[in-house]
Amino acid sequence: AQKVTQAQTEISVVEKEDVTLDCVYETRDTTYYLFWYKQPPSGELVFLIRRNSFDEQNEISGRYSWNFQKSTSSFNFTITASQVVDSAVYFCALSEWSGANSKLTFGKGITLSVRP
Amino acid sequence: DAGITQSPRYKITETGRQVTLMCHQTWSHSYMFWYRQDLGHGLRLIYYSAAADITDKGEVPDGYVVSRSKTENFPLTLESATRSQTSVYFCASMWLAGPTDTQYFGPGTRLTVL
Secondary structure (H helix, E strand, O other): OEEEEEEEEEEEEEEEOOOEEEOOEEEEOOOOOEEEEEEEEOOEEEEEEEOOOOOHHHHHHHEEEEEHHHHOEEEEEOOOOOOOHHHHHEEEEEEOOOOOOOOEOOOOEEEEEOOO | OOOEEEOEEEEEOOOOOOEEEEEOOOOOOEEEEEEEEEEOOOEEEEEEEEEEEEEEEEEEEEOOOEOOOOOOEEOOEOOOEEEHEEEEEEEEEEEEOOOOEEEEEOOEEEEEEO
16 A cells, blocks of 8 residues: 655744755555645645656755655655745655556645744 | 636535535646545545546545536535535646646635534
8 A cells, every 4th residue: 555654743944944854655556656735824735746756856946856766765855945935734645546546645744834 | 717716615514414515627637636634634535537527536435426527627525424524625636747747726625514
């Protein structure tokens, strides 16, 4: 069965600090997709990134970067120079698009608080 | 307005009643999804649809029914609501067309079953 573990439940940093959110996954499939989502205090869900299992290139988007390592089954998310607006719950998720029983499994989420 | 909308945004109902949550997207995205979010469980996939008239179960489909007669609409029905279905429900849509594809979520519907 597929599983996503976000071992950190709450992280608190001071503005401008770098912070890394960890995500470890388990799957038996060779083809799968990994996601990160952001849920700010207002409650909406914001899609951040989707990565397929054949693409291990690291991704950078502004202050956000993602490190995908199949060898350790990890897909970690780093925010550089954090800002108060980064305060949110961040979810990592895994999907196996393999037919009738495709599932999207989310981790429990990490609550990030960025203090001014 | 372009985007993905959900209605109602808040709903209170009683055990045993039928409830339908609406989801509408304006992009003609192929894929649509329904999730529920509960404390301690995170987000769980209820149903998804790859195209009009094609739907499939997710992780927690029991007690729910979906349909998709038109690409832009994906209603979720609770045939006989139970207290355990009290949750926040999110609808989403996605192209699933390549490495730059994006999944968009609706604002959510907060459902309380008394």
